[in-house]
Amino acid sequence: MKTLLVRGYGPEDRIRLEDAAIPEPSAGQVRVRVRACGISFVDLLLARGGYQVRPPTPFVPGSEFSGVVDALGDGADGRLRLGDRVCGTRMGAWSEYICIPQSLAFGLPPQADLIEASVLLAPYLTSLYALRSRAQLSPGETLLVLGAAGSVGHAAVQLGKILGARVIAAASTDTKRSSALAAGADAVVDTTGDWKAAVKALTAPGGVDVVYDPIGGDATDAAFRTLAWGGRHLMVGFAGGEIGVLKSNLSIVKGASLVGVDARQAGERTPALMHALRTEVLALHGQGRIRPLVSHVLPVERFDEAAEKTNDRAGFGRVVFTFDDGARQDP
Incomplete structure (x- = not known):
């Protein structure tokens, strides 16, 4: 089988496509023939040794996959059958075949x-957990989404509308803002200008009820200042590359809260909650109410090109690579 491998963290090391033996599922596992994998900025950061966690090398990187069940280990309870379509998130996803506990393979419609x-799963589960469980976003409230053309931002725009909010999307280009409007945003603001003033004008006299912030840096302070009394600022990540700094008196002046979002820890600490949210995400997708924005689909042999497109800050939408020659792909 084909697999992507990181053999070291040195300056000349990179993610390499290699051949490996097809694994056999252990008791309680299923084997998935992987058809498609997503690439995220965090995946690449971890693979290059720049993340807060550094797995021992060599290791298979990646975290998002979909495919078809092609073998069952002893003790499989019948929830999944051969040929079932599944998706999931797990470390080491970037291989043509993976063996995982049955509980980590989530069934999809045929x-x-x-x-x-x-x-x-990764962006929509994170966003649903953030908006519903952490911010308790209510119908009629106003939601400001930073980085609205990114994967989690795009998910937050769609889910915010489903939860009944008025959604304002912040993005840096006309194309990205058009994408946010197509995803359901009620209004957009241009982050290359005085977007804080624009948001305040759109939400006068009250302000924003919930900020969804995967960007960090200076944007965090500016967005926090748009909050209404009792507002909640969701800190989702730092895609901008810097950790923002807030003056603590702002939380008193606005009666507002800075709320951390860590879906990974939530999955470990509150598995029942995250299972319920994951089930809801899969149902919403099955109903056609949410759709990831996929910008490029490339074969695994063009992984370096796919990684380059993922790192392109001017681009938007998800980059996917496939192990399936029959999958739709970019020319």
Whole structure:
């Protein structure tokens, strides 16, 4: 089988496509023939040794996948059968075949698009957990989404509308803002200008109820200042490359809260909650109410090109690579 491998963290090391033996599922596992994998900025950061966690080398990177069950280990309870379409998130996803506990393979309808499914769970589960469980976003409230053309931002725009909010999307280009409007945003602001003033004008006289912030840096302070009394600022990540600094008196002046979002820890600490949210995400996708935005689909042999497109800050939408020659792909 084909697999992507990191052999070291030195300056000349990179993610390499190699051949490996097809694994056999252990008791309680299923083997998935992987058809498609998503690439995220965090995946690449971890693979290059720049993340807060550094797995011992060599290791298979990646975290998002979709595919078809092709073998069952002893003790499989019948929840999944051979030929079932599944998706999931796990470390070491970037291999043509993976063996995982049955509980980590989530069934999809027979007609499910495996390209979309490969980039479904991570952004939408994070965003639903953030908006519903952490911010308790209510119908009629105003939601400001920073980085609205990114994967989690795009998910937050769609889910914010489903939860009944008025959604304002912040993005840096006309194309990205048009994408946010197509995803359901009620209004957009240009982050290359005085977007804080624009948001305040759109939400006068009250302000924003919830900020969804995967960007960090200076944007965090500016967005916090748009909050209404009792507002909640969701700190999701730092895609901008810097950790923002807030003056603590702002939380008193606005009666507002800075709320951390860590879906990974939530999965470990509150598994029942995250299972319920994951089930809801899969149902919403099955109903056609949410759709990941996929910008490029490339074969695994063009992984370096796919990684380059993922790192392109001017681009938007998810980059997916496939192990399936029959999958739809970029020319």
